[in-house]
Amino acid sequence: MIEVNINGAARQLEVDGNTPLLWVLRDTLGLKGTRYGCGMGLCGACTVHYDGMAVRSCVLPVSACVGVKIVTIEHLDHPVQDAWIDHQVPQCGYCQSGQIMAAAALLNQNPRPTDDDINAGVTNLCRCATYHRIRRAIHACAGEMAKPPPEPAPVPEAPAAPVEVK
Ligand code: FES
Ligand code: FES
Structure with missing residues (x-):
């Protein structure tokens, strides 16, 4: 066991x-x-x-x-998955789960990878040669991850206390 x-x-x-x-x-x-x-x-x-x-x-x-x-x-939750959809990376799709796992691990270690970093860090093979879209999606995801989080919505001011009329 x-x-x-x-x-x-x-x-x-x-x-x-x-x-x-x-x-x-x-x-x-x-x-x-x-x-x-x-x-x-x-x-x-x-x-x-x-x-x-x-x-x-x-x-x-x-x-x-x-x-x-x-x-x-099946359990991955990473912004690179949205970039994969936005950039329509897959062709036949067979290699893509492995490509996404490799890309997510790379981005977690190196949030701003260069093309050379991607080539060295994601060495998975793709028979459909989607490499250019893989690089594009990784760069797009890196750009999104680098953006500051959105400002919190302003707290509405409390309404003024009603004026008492005598
Ligand atoms: S199936 Fe594992 S590296 Fe090819
Ligand atoms: S998308 Fe077909 S092998 Fe990669």
């Missing part, structure tokens, strides 16, 4: 500790948003967050996930 925190919940898993996390996510827990591409740590389709870092779950034994927080695309 192995206990792993996945998407905010402790999950007790009856699996061999050498089983890749990707297999556990997809086959044991039914979390199919994390994709299987190469199975060799090369393409990034299987990217999840491991205590906030982007990792490739196809080459990560589930025993290495004890005591850390694993987050998958």
Whole structure:
């Protein structure tokens, strides 16, 4: 029995500790948003967050996930997801959950990445070559994240006390 925190919940898993996390996510827990591409740590389709870092779950034994927080695309809540929609990044979509997980982890570590930072930090492959839209969405999200929060609405003044007429 192995206990792993996945998407905010402790999950007790009856699996061999050498089983890749990707297999556990997809086959044991039914979390199919994390994709299987190469199975060799090369393409990034299987990217999840491991205590906030982007990792490739196809080459990560589930025993290495004890005591850390694993987050998958199903539980991600990050402004880069809105940028992905605004910029219509996906084409076929197969690689996109991994791309989004990698982009979110990059932005959390580096809120103003350059193109070179993006190329170095998001090394996931995309057979549809959506790389230019990926970069555009990451830059747009970085711009939004850099904006100051909106000013709080002014508190309305209390109405003047009625004047007593004698
Ligand atoms: S499926 Fe994990 S890197 Fe390709
Ligand atoms: S959108 Fe098709 S593989 Fe990336």
